[in-house]
Amino acid sequence: MSSLFIENRTALVFGASGITGWAILREAIKYPTTTAFRRVIGLINRPLDRAVSFLPDDSRLVLAYDIDLTRSIDEVVAKLVDIEGIRDVTEVYFTGMAKVF
Known part of the structure; x- marks a missing residue:
């Protein structure tokens, strides 16, 4: 059975303020249907002003x-456990940048 039919799906997007993570947030809210995800959580290192982010005003979208x-x-882990809905995550998208030393 396709994952589209899993009930109560929650997406977790690392690097949500970057171009790829931002696009995944926007698409997860509406594609393939507006009910595919119950919640979409975007993880961001620095604050992002929702007013200028061009992200949809949707109660399912949580920015951490x-x-x-x-x-x-x-x-x-201490930061992650406090995020609303984190324990319900069914899909993870990692689009963050990693520093290599």
């Missing part, structure tokens, strides 16, 4: 700020 994957695992 200050998610810095260069921090320790404990710090990142």
Whole structure:
């Protein structure tokens, strides 16, 4: 059975303020139907002003700020567990940038 028919789907998008993550947020809200995802969570390192983000005004869209994957695992997990709906995630999209040292 196609994943389109899974009920209560929640998408988690790492790097949601970048061009690819932003596009995934917008598409997840409407494609393939407006009911495909119950919630779409965008993870962002720095604050993003929703008024200038061109993201839809949709109650299913949750933006979580200050998610810095260069921090320790404990710090990142502590931030993630407080995000509304994080425990319901069914799909993960990673579009963040990684620094290679």
